[in-house]
Amino acid sequence: MSRTFKLKLSPAGVELFLDCHCRLGHLVKELLPYGNTLYCALVHLARTDSQFIADDLKTLKESGLDGDRVCFVGAPLAMATVTQAIAYRLDSGARRRGPAALNSRLFIIALNQFRLASPEAIMSAYDEMLSLAGDSLKIGKALRARRASL
Template sequence: MELMRVGMNRVWHKRHYSAACASLRRGKAPIWGPGRVFERQFWQEKKAMGRARRSFKLRLSPAGLDVLIDSHCHLIRATRSLIAWGTTLHVAIEYLNSMPTDEIIDQLKGQQLSFLGGGAEHHVGASCQLWDIATSITERVQKDSPEARQPTLGRIYIVALLQITKADQTALLRAFDRALQSGARTPASRDTNDLAG
């Protein structure tokens, strides 16, 4: 990428180029000097990353499906927004990620988990960031409990969904905000071109 405009002083360029890179590493787009060259690309990549989505598979029993439905309805009431099913899973994972690891380990030992998993597959679409967060939770659990098997992502998803209806509303809304910032689908809003009725 051409970073230096014609006639730009090389010393000035080097100093401000370094500062621009430092701003990008901190997650901020520079708005001055040669950093402006990065700005459009920075936000395009950030926007594209937020839109990157994939399908997540939940293997649930009828009781497990009830947990998903209850969690989804609870989150709709808490946020007062019509949210996507994948957003519910994303918020659940964000909330679980905020819990201490020892509490997560205790939740994973719950007897009810074996009754909530099942053969029926349910697919929800969510941001790719969800997978990264869920995987980091399994790694935390493995690190703190090396004698136990690393939990599957399926078990992590179920444990996360179980927390939604028990969560403090303020903490749940913070998890909702984090999910939106990390790429969860925003609640639908009416467009001026929508047909009324």
């Protein structure tokens, strides 16, 4: 089962997303849905120390990545569970604006951290995402075979 997730990005935020999507596609050597990139970035962020995430939330405004451009990305519903787990680890101050606002901000932070990640960390997050999302992911035969071997 899938749903649509909302991101509010600046032009630089859109470039960030496209950079991450291109990088992941090159690493797995497949054309991927945009939702797979966002999901994989969140799986990677879930492995990040909570203090780094909180610091990124505090400086997000200055990063120039969030903005008024509303973008919608389809992804497996299971991605919401990963986002909720990340939010749960943060203090209540980070959650004060409500889940929708926090989710949009976490998406941007996840992409920003993903851009900085090593290829090994990205592939590890990708393999975990394949395990978590199961058959709800839209992936090619080569990646299905990879998933079967996990």
